Amino acid sequence: MANKAKRRRPEALNVFFGRGILVKLCVGILAAFFVISIFGSWLTPYEPTAIDTSNTLQGPSLAHPFGTDALGRDVMSRLISGAQVSLLTSVLSGTLAAIIGITIGLIAGYFGGVINTVIMRLVDMVLSIPALVFAMVIAFILGGGVPSIVVAIGFTLIPTYVRMVNGLVAGLRENDYIVAAQIIGQKNRRILFKHLFPNCFPSLIVLYTMNLGTAIMMEATLSYLGIGIKAPQATWGNMVSEGYDYLLLNPWLCFVPGVMVILVVIAFNVVGDGLRDSLDPRLRGKL
Amino acid sequence: MEKLLDVRNLRTSFFTSDGEVRAVNDVSFHVGAGEVVAIVGESGCGKSVTQMSVVQLVQSPPGRILGGEVIFEGEDLLKYPRKSRKMMSIRGAKIAMIFQEPMTSLNPVLTVGSQLSEVIRTHTGARRKDAWNSGIKALESVGIPDPERRMKSYPFEMSGGMRQRVMIAIAAACNAKLIIADEPTTALDVTTQAQVMELLLSLVKERGTSLIIVTHNLGLVTRYADRIYVMYAGKIVESGTTRDLLTEPKHPYTAGLLRSVPRLDAQKDVDLVPIKGSPPNLAELDWRCAFLPRCRCALEGTCDKLKQPVLAPAGEREHFAACHLLTEVSEND
Amino acid sequence: MFGYFLKRILVSLLTLILVSIFAFSIIHLLPGDPVKLALGEAATEEKIAQTKEEFGLDKPQAVQYINWVRNILKGDFGRSILTRERITDLLKTRLPITLSLSIPALFIGVLTGVFAGVVSAVKRGTLLDNSLAFFANFCLGVPQFWIAIMGVYVLSRELHLIPLQGYVSPSESFSGFVSHAIWPVICISLSAFAVLARQTRSNVLEVIQQDYVRTARANGIAERSVITKHTLKNALIPVVTLIGMQMRVLVGGSIIVESVFNISGLGNLLVRGINSRDYFIVEACVLVISIVTVLANFMVDIAYGFLDPRIRKSWR
Numbered sequence: 001m002a003n004k005a006k007r008r009r010p011e012a013l014n015v016f017f018g019r020g021i022l023v024k025l026c027v028g029i030l031a032a033f034f035v036i037s038i039f040g041s042w043l044t045p046y047e048p049t050a051i052d053t054s055n056t057l058q059g060p061s062l063a064h065p066f067g068t069d070a071l072g073r074d075v076m077s078r079l080i081s082g083a084q085v086s087l088l089t090s091v092l093s094g095t096l097a098a099i100i101g102i103t104i105g106l107i108a109g110y111f112g113g114v115i116n117t118v119i120m121r122l123v124d125m126v127l128s129i130p131a132l133v134f135a136m137v138i139a140f141i142l143g144g145g146v147p148s149i150v151v152a153i154g155f156t157l158i159p160t161y162v163r164m165v166n167g168l169v170a171g172l173r174e175n176d177y178i179v180a181a182q183i184i185g186q187k188n189r190r191i192l193f194k195h196l197f198p199n200c201f202p203s204l205i206v207l208y209t210m211n212l213g214t215a216i217m218m219e220a221t222l223s224y225l226g227i228g229i230k231a232p233q234a235t236w237g238n239m240v241s242e243g244y245d246y247l248l249l250n251p252w253l254c255f256v257p258g259v260m261v262i263l264v265v266i267a268f269n270v271v272g273d274g275l276r277d278s279l280d281p282r283l284r285g286k287l
Numbered sequence: 288m289e290k291l292l293d294v295r296n297l298r299t300s301f302f303t304s305d306g307e308v309r310a311v312n313d314v315s316f317h318v319g320a321g322e323v324v325a326i327v328g329e330s331g332c333g334k335s336v337t338q339m340s341v342v343q344l345v346q347s348p349p350g351r352i353l354g355g356e357v358i359f360e361g362e363d364l365l366k367y368p369r370k371s372r373k374m375m376s377i378r379g380a381k382i383a384m385i386f387q388e389p390m391t392s393l394n395p396v397l398t399v400g401s402q403l404s405e406v407i408r409t410h411t412g413a414r415r416k417d418a419w420n421s422g423i424k425a426l427e428s429v430g431i432p433d434p435e436r437r438m439k440s441y442p443f444e445m446s447g448g449m450r451q452r453v454m455i456a457i458a459a460a461c462n463a464k465l466i467i468a469d470e471p472t473t474a475l476d477v478t479t480q481a482q483v484m485e486l487l488l489s490l491v492k493e494r495g496t497s498l499i500i501v502t503h504n505l506g507l508v509t510r511y512a513d514r515i516y517v518m519y520a521g522k523i524v525e526s527g528t529t530r531d532l533l534t535e536p537k538h539p540y541t542a543g544l545l546r547s548v549p550r551l552d553a554q555k556d557v558d559l560v561p562i563k564g565s566p567p568n569l570a571e572l573d574w575r576c577a578f579l580p581r582c583r584c585a586l587e588g589t590c591d592k593l594k595q596p597v598l599a600p601a602g603e604r605e606h607f608a609a610c611h612l613l614t615e616v617s618e619n620d
Numbered sequence: 621m622f623g624y625f626l627k628r629i630l631v632s633l634l635t636l637i638l639v640s641i642f643a644f645s646i647i648h649l650l651p652g653d654p655v656k657l658a659l660g661e662a663a664t665e666e667k668i669a670q671t672k673e674e675f676g677l678d679k680p681q682a683v684q685y686i687n688w689v690r691n692i693l694k695g696d697f698g699r700s701i702l703t704r705e706r707i708t709d710l711l712k713t714r715l716p717i718t719l720s721l722s723i724p725a726l727f728i729g730v731l732t733g734v735f736a737g738v739v740s741a742v743k744r745g746t747l748l749d750n751s752l753a754f755f756a757n758f759c760l761g762v763p764q765f766w767i768a769i770m771g772v773y774v775l776s777r778e779l780h781l782i783p784l785q786g787y788v789s790p791s792e793s794f795s796g797f798v799s800h801a802i803w804p805v806i807c808i809s810l811s812a813f814a815v816l817a818r819q820t821r822s823n824v825l826e827v828i829q830q831d832y833v834r835t836a837r838a839n840g841i842a843e844r845s846v847i848t849k850h851t852l853k854n855a856l857i858p859v860v861t862l863i864g865m866q867m868r869v870l871v872g873g874s875i876i877v878e879s880v881f882n883i884s885g886l887g888n889l890l891v892r893g894i895n896s897r898d899y900f901i902v903e904a905c906v907l908v909i910s911i912v913t914v915l916a917n918f919m920v921d922i923a924y925g926f927l928d929p930r931i932r933k934s935w936r
Contacts, residue, residue: 258766
């Protein structure tokens, strides 16, 4: 037998935080994003929706670090307000999708057979509709606003959890200790949540992290298209959309909110990658 | 006997996040023309890495050959870079390798014929058609029925034994001087095991090919090998003719291996005794004898005070062992 | 192979039926009276009842669904509830526009992505590999509408390389099409590029570790053949399945880009339908978009069946 590196398994988290500067930087970005979103109401120097017609389309200055928009609203305050919306919608939709998706996935994987086939065909159906179109339609049905966006994005993320959990459980189900649990008469629900769910946990954390980034991107896109959260509530997406009208006068207005989306989404992806490599290396290339 | 392959003081390490893993630590062995030599040891003792080092196929990074000489047909192969033309012309043509897993050792999306004939074309420069025909002959020579059809088969359409025959056919096709078989029969069932070994031995007999069998299966070795090297924790701890080693093992590890294998020629009431513990972590070896924690014969005050033992003559006919009981103790007596 | 083929056809058909049910349900899932909402508060009861009758909304849902599907199979997607335009005509003009953006984007994204992935894997750990990984990460993290707008600013406003907005069909003027479409197509292809580059890289790296690649090396096969013949074929066959999934992402990207550049494609029609509550247009768009992605997936599955000898040579 080849005996290459006979490695002890080091603490997964040690590996994670021992990683490169990029991961550390991204953890920092996310920390800042969370802090600013949560304490944003105390940080905004101006009301994000306060109109000041004497100060429109200004460039960066001491009074307005990111300038003002076409209605004289302070861009920095609106960015912070947008961060709150992004965090709220992404965490809520990610959690909603996780709860529903994991439950469905556990059921599909554990019971198999007809139940599995029906569920997976429905997942295929959802996956054959572009995620953006699916979210647009759900948001349309529910009528816009934060709650409907949360549900719309949440629904598009559900299949990712179903597929992952179903795959993992289908593999685990054949394991001897599950069979043993069944033989000694443990209840299905207990086997599902006591034995199968914990085994999926590392992969799920990774998926959850990455889905937060996906949700933020989706929310920004929907808002940009005018289907998500409507004005005057500031979101990063509709700030770009509003700024597009003044692109030639003040490109800054488009530029800054987009950079926010990029920073946060990339940070979630990089942290997700890092978590995957340290928690569950088998997933490499699958997520 | 003339030495076909003479490996001297070979050292190969893997540089991992846990530090340097000395997988091959100052290993010397040799193989004569037409000789069958076995390298025996537990999983993870470095026996496969030793062989991969001979043809410079250790994965790098993290692996690196640090030193030593691999003299094959009078030339030190380590002088040539791993991707050099010389090494390319050695691998597959002069030194062929057969691996443990016949399921995964052949490319699943290429036909047997294309894999076999590519090797022939690479080393003989034959034309496509000729190479294909040589391939058919090679398959025939390893006893594969209906070779014309089998050339067009994919590996997944064949059984494990059949695939291992294909591997041997590839090795035989270019008339390799040396075949290194790394656990060639481990993944096969018992009847197929014997067939595959007989096939390998017939190559040795008919063509004078030399054979290195890398295995943890002592039973296999006792029947087929001329000489045995026992490896432990990256070092050779005992070497000698099969007969000497089996009848008079000088190293406690060899003795332990023999006691842990059921033998047909043993007296009735000899119990099987497993070697306690497990092989050491090669990244954490200290300066003492690597076998010390598991040794049944270790002498307090001697073995735990002394540095790692070195190979020393342990009998006639090139019998060597690396054990303090052999050197220190006998000197003191 | 035949069994595989049959199974793929059945799965695709089943998916299409489910999608059509979903698309059809949109109008019925809306809270409140959809016709009243669409016509506005000013509409009289009479007018609403008349409109319902005109569109068959007074019939039982199952009958409505069957009629809808039957008409679609005949090539009639019905009419817009607001403007009475024939939806089939709208789709006929707009689907080719969307396809003329997403299909080139698919090719560009796949080819560049696979190429970058292979290069990354072969040159693993080098500056080139790291830069490509960084760029792929950027492509996944950048909002398409934003990069499209920034491109407009830099490429048209500052450099005057491309027109600001709009679309010219290739049949009208090919060079006009290229100059208008090149930046939108690139924007659409970014995510496909990133996904394929990452996946290809990791597949190649996984295959390079396989025993059969070691066998090829141990047999003295030249490094070039080890990569192209023994590694890539194995690594790229699974990548093929991803291409089908990419069509879905590309159509999504096309919707965004159409909105930025004011291109009247299918995505623009869908956004318009949603904003004006024109249900039948929304339903038709969802259905057509899904048919496109299901078809793309189906073709990819068939290609996969031919490429993988394990499927090609089996009858299951």
